[in-house]
Structure formats: C-alpha cells, structure tokens
Amino acid sequence: MSSAAIPISTSAGSSGRPKRAKLSGWGRYPALDCDLYRPEKFSELASIVASNASSILARGAGRAYGDAALNADNRVVDLTRLDRMISFDPPSATLSAEAGVTLSEIIDVFLPRGFFPAVVPGTRYVTLGGSIAADIHGKSHHRDSSFARQVKSFNLLLASGEIRRCSREENADFFWATVGGMGLTGVILEVELELRRVESAWLEGEEIRAPNLDAALEAFERTDSQYDNSVAWIDCASGAGKLGRSILTVANFAPRNSLPPAMRQEPFAIQPKFQPSVPFDLPNFALNPLTVRTFNAAIYAMHRGNARPKRFDYQSFFFPLDSIHNWNRIYGKRGFVQYQCVWPETESRAGLIETLEAIGASRRGSFLTVLKKFGAQDGILSFPMPGYTLALDFPVADGLMEFLDRLDAMVLARGGRVYLAKDARMRPETFHAMYPNLPRWQQIKASIDPNHRFSSSLARRAMMIPA
C-alpha cells in the first residue's frame, strides 16, 4: 500500500482511539487537523461509525487533490488497512475486494494473468473506495465512461450501522448517490469489480504533434473511433497562433501477436525502471512563468514529426507521473491546486480558447496541462459529461483563488463544471449551479443520513452540509 500524501504514523488510531493528525490531499493544500483512525478490522470500523462523537469521513489513499478526504476537527477513517482481495471469478472477470485495495495492487496481481481495470486514473495509487466515491475517469472515457461502469455492486455501511448491498438493481438510489458522492453517503466496504481482458502489458498507438488547438481537436476527433485511449499534453504557455499546441497520445492494448517475437514469449513482462524521488519541497520561486514556459517549450520541441507510431509499456502510458515519487513537492511548501473543468461538446472549443487565453494573460503558467475527451456518462454527481476536459496545476500564490473564481464563472457560463476530487476552493453557489442533479442527491442523502453523520471539509465548504 502506498503512503498517503502527508506521512502518518502507522500507529495512528489503530488502538481504537483517534490520533490528531494534520492531513492534506495530493495538492498539499489545505492541510487540516483531523481525528484519524486506522482500523484493521471491520468490527473496529463499525464501532467508530456507531459512535456519534463528531461527523465522520472515509479516506482512501489520500490522492484527491484538495479537501475531499479531509474532515477538519472531525473524524477521518483511513481504510487502507481494510485491503483484502476476497475472490476472483475468471469467466466473468469479476474481482471481489475490500475498498482499501488499490488499483496498483490489483494490477500487480491480475495483469500477469491477463486482466486490467477498464478505467484507471493518472495514478495507480488510489483505492477502490476512493475510485467509486469520486467516480473517477481515465484516458478511455470516450469508450468506457467512468469507473462506475465496471462496478457491479458494493456493500455500504450506513450511518444507522446497517450494511446495504448496492447495485443498479438493488438499492439503486444508494448506488447512484454513492458513485461520485465523495464519501458522504456511508463507508464503501466490499466491491465487485469487472476487469478487462488484455493480452499484453503493452499499448500500441501514435504520438501526434498538433501545432495549435484546432489541430489537436481535429486529431482527437479523427482518432476517436480507432483508439480506446487518448490524452493530450497542452503547452499552456504558448501564445497567439500556437495557442493550445499539444502532443496527443493515442493507443490500444497490444494483442500478443502484434508484439515482436522476443516479447511474445513474456507479453506481461516489463523492465522495472529507476524511479527518482523529489527529496524535499522546492523553494516557491522554482516554478515561475519563465521555468514553466521553458519546460513546456522543451517538451513540445522533443516531439518531432507530425505523427509517429509508438509502443508504450502500460506504466509509462497510464501512470507517467508515478515514476517520480513525491512529485507534488515541486510546488513548494504552500502546495498547489489542480483545476479540472469540462465543457459540453458544443462549448468545448470556445471554452478552451477562452481559458487558455485567460491563463496566458494572467501569467500564471500551469506546469502540467492535460486535455481529454469525455463520452457518455451516467450518475447524479459524477463529474464527466460529453465534451472536453482540461486539467491544470497552479502553485498556491497570492491572487490564485480570485483568478480561479473567474475561471469558474467562464466555465459555468458555458454549461460546464469543475471536478470535486481536484477541488480545494470552489464557492457553494458555483457548485450548486454546476451540478443540476444536486437536489436529487440531497434527497437521497437526507433519507440515508438525516443527521449528516458523514461530512467532510469539502462538503461543508462547497455543498453546505453541516458538521
């Protein structure tokens, strides 16, 4: 199991008593004092939930960026010790596992046997519980939709202490309110997840260099039906004429027969790579408009030619950032905010231009900017909608929150929304306007948790749920 964003003592809360701990998400902003439990057995978890000492929140691997997995001055239950795999049924490719199991552990066990999760985010170090609660998406959203699509059922521990099996057929309201419900309906316990069959650990595809945004969008649309996975890195520091210049990477899992003969013998073997680590917080001035511009220009220049075929190992393709341990330290002690928004299809191009221009004018370069295409989406509070999504990383600095409020207003005016799993600062009126299904979710929450036993810092800030 990988460690949470801020290292915590392994003895925290395992004795049945909580430990006061300063917790944060992956962006390390905000960092808040919470009463942390780390139960090892279901019976310990059940008694923590049964006590109404203060509000409570489940936490997975702490990879949400902002305050989704924080509950300031209230209780947080870290579920990473409830991490048993229970059973696997090969004919239906269905794994039953506890919610604290990470996708990394699933890949380690099942990829050598020819199975892989159909939807993975940009890091493998997330738990099943966190993946359902945020209804995460991956590079295949245009094909596979979000994580919930592969979830057959889960057991949910309610505020009342009851456990309910939730699926599309059974307690369907609880199922849909928990998917994307950010831990506020109860604690997800065991999960039934359908995996995808793959014939190798390799992907084959293309890297396409797009000199501007229109070329990037054209390349996404042109390759859409051919490739299951697509993602573009955008140079958000490029100016007029080059606005939105990108490197689009598209790929499918390689069938065994398409690999060179030597690799066909062991299609799931990939060489371990050196994994550097960022050993300490970089000083706040290390990331400035000049370094961001230089870094982005260098990446673009490294990719020569318009399009080139390429083979990727799954780790480099899906989880490139995992290869540098603690990369979140490059943003310095104040941390960073990831801003991820989506626009409906018809508004995506205009929304992207407007946002990239506003970032250029603000001189707040985003070190890493990623563009993806979303397809069909079910759910009540799930973030995706058909259209394009942009994710930007901004170091916390004076004036940042006001600037992001301006981006919110622009996204909202075009019918778009901002992702809760990345958020640390959205205002409640913005959240309410961006998520039109909120009243339905609130109704289900009121029926399942009338006294708001489950709450979080995010819930109180953006959703106006009391502690």
Ligand SMILES: Cc1cc2nc3c(=O)[nH]c(=O)nc-3n(C[C@H](O)[C@H](O)[C@H](O)COP(=O)(O)OP(=O)(O)OC[C@H]3O[C@@H](n4cnc5c(N)ncnc54)[C@H](O)[C@@H]3O)c2cc1C
């Ligand atoms: C490098 C990086 C790349 C990422 N890329 C993507 C991406 O491509 N797509 C994407 O969608 N997301 C992405 N994310 C965000 C991440 O996938 C989500 O935030 C995910 O929810 C994190 O899972 P976790 O186990 O760390 O949960 P945590 O961060 O610990 O918690 C997240 C939410 O889940 C709830 N939760 C956790 N466990 C349970 C449980 N057992 N029962 C009930 N609620 C629970 C928490 O209360 C909280 O609201 C990325 C994050 C990082 C750091």
